[in-house]
Amino acid sequence: MAEETRDQAGIGRRRLLTYLVAAPTLTVAARWGLGAEAAHAAIPSSPRPSELYDVGDLYKQACEPTKNLVLLEVAQDGDAWLWLHRMEVGQGITTACAMLVAEELDLPLSRVHVPMRDADPALLYNQLTGGSTAMRTVYDPIRQAAAEARARMVAAAAHQWDIAAEQLSTRDGMVVADDGRTATYASLAVAAADPGLSPTGVTPKSAAEFRVIGKPAGRIDARKMVTGQLEYTLDLNVVPDAKPCLVHRPPTIQGRPLRVRNDAEVRAMPGVIDIAVIKTGVAILAETFGQAWDAKKVLRVDWSAGTVDGLSNEDIFAKLEAATVPLAVPGGLLDTIDAEFRFAPVSHAPLETNSAIADVRRDHAEIWSGLQTPIFAQQVIAEELGLPQDAVKVHVVQSGGAFGRRLFHDGAMEAARASKAFGKPVKLMWTRVDDMRHGRMRGPSFHRVRATLAAGQVASYEHRITQTKTDFSHGLGELITAKLSAGAGNYTYAQSFFNMMVECPYNFGVVTEVLHEPEDIILNTAAWRSVYSAMVRGAEELVVDQIAARLGKDAYKFRREYLKHENVRAVLDKVALEGRWGRTMPRGHAQGIALHVEHRSSCAFLVEIDATDPRRPRVYRATIAADVGRPINPLGIEAQMISGLTDGISSTLRAGLHIRDGLPLEGSYSQSHFARQKDSPRDVKVFVMPPSREEPGGVGELPVPAAVGAIACAYARATGTWPRHFPINFEVDFDPFPTD
């Protein structure tokens, strides 16, 4: 009872959740796609958990009780406003959602506006952006809401003209009668809101009636972006007296400030308004960011030890290797292919660093930030400030990239702490060095793989992955814990997450993929675009090439033969055909082909690489095909494939973090080598396959694992090596920035 009073909200959620996961197992049984095909000659594998029930299914169930809380308004000028309970970070969901509204409301796309919705606890779980779940979870509810709005317009006109609704239709933001009379939505908006109306025909359109969904549409926010009018968090002028704030940070990960040694010296610097010790460092408030930055350089602080002091990448890899769960099939006796892989940590490094505006007062607070989990942010920030949750207003701001980074609210929490400490509103920004060294990352991982061959077939495929703990405490982790009815900590839900995501798409006999995340290496982590799949599936695709080579088979034909699902074969065939698989390549050049299946979608990549200089490889051509179930905006899907290709180039070939003595050495893009234009292919073709299902699959994370696999395979073929360490070219080719 005491617990219930202490945490009403939390207990309430748990109860609901129990109901959620206990009752509807119906979606679990629905098998995706066409099912396992007659498995050619390969030894069939049983379905992996994610084939039956994946993260998107889980999240969809979690959203079910509140799925109809769609905030859609038709304003008095007839324009529609959708306050989206997901966050735009560049993945194009505001455009896709505007298309859903335009489709069902019969309104031009230019008249649909999609701002972000403030944190709204009434949504419970239904305000999380991640896991490529956005369109899967809002597709039906938004269409339903817009269909209802349209039906209300029709009902209002029917009432006004006193004719049957059946004699009315809608187009271009108007209700049109059989007799030619028209009424704009603007003229009907007030009457349509009358609760007394009883609209009929509120069923969303069937796919055959679609005129917007499935047609390419440019981004609705593009004009604002190219004119500099789109306002990111620190561009907002919502609290005019909020001053620039930076945080001076420790010399090692998660060190904590103990004492400022030169308080008076820093306070006397031009433009400095105040300094304050907060949990993660020393906050500096100044008239401009430039002046706060100067003060940051001068500050001298005593710090406590961090969580990985003295440890470097090599030490961490050794610990991970030692903690790896043993393989089941013995080596040495059978015909096996063994491989070990190491993937270095990598920063999310969104171009807009962590940032937030906070205005904390005695009895209320207001926050603006890019937040993928705003309700969670609101809960913990309120707790930190000692305020009731509803006294903290949290505004979600469209942001400059995320890649998983904004699942957490590190900037917003610091801004709240700083504003409270200063008693003034702040605009808090992380510098790039802060972001790369103290921001979250994809933790390093060690992989051990053994494929067993028997009678010319793959009899078993085992993959063990050991990765530093991935922080899932942003909310969805709690769902999984509840699902398992166990408080077994991060390990349990990390493994559960893993099982709901990673899927070997081949008939490789007995397939076991086991994740272990040791608790004793504490880094700042968060899921990074495609979470485990980039590494697990990327490495797997490389092993697939190796198996094919051992069996004397062509890499494309081998994949084709061993694939579980026919619709995946279609994307593979598409890239092989369009990318001219197997054509003769110059010396030092090669093709690589790989695929990925997740999020109820699939894609294939065929890339061509010039690795004449193995230390400076260049991916110069890419052919990509994606089957995303029901494509909503082909242009947006194409953009995500191109973007995933670039992430594949970066993370496979050059971008990563060297943790050295408890801190990443990298502090900017000149040091962690994310791809630039010169690293990007000059020739890219993307094919979005026609609809293969009624509902959309996930898109955002889909391309990365296939890109990693195809690039690694191409590099291997071009150089005659089997890369085992990623990124492949990973020297410290710079002088690290000083820490103090």
Add this chain to the structure above:
Amino acid sequence: MPTYTFTVNGKKTTVDAPADLAMLWVLRDKLGITGPKFGCGINVCKACTSHLNGKAFNPCVTPVSECADKNVTTIEGLAEGDELHPVQQAWLDQDVAECGYCQPGQIMAAVDLLKRNPNPSDADIEAIENVCRCGTYFRIREAIKQAARDLARG
């Protein structure tokens, strides 16, 4: 504190600022001109790319004193009223932007390139080092080529 006068997007402007304050903070924090973005502060990501007397420059490493009596153009000053610059229009036509954060700088860099070189090769385009973390490079490349064609047509 010294005073500096310069023209920003066609408007004569005077600010009080320390001589070494980076122009990025003058624009953003003092003048509320937020099109130029912060991404690194050391002229690596180039998200702040703008023009000084018609040439690309990076306000994050340019002291305000160096801008005195000069013409500064930011992304906000590129279009002629409602009429977009051909490079901006190409960006729309090619649907370049994802998160959009780097795009003001990318566009200003592209405008500068096309001024110097109206018919850039792929290699010329690859000399642009602006980081796009979303990885829209292929569409940026296509947009620059389109803009070159559009500008040539006049």
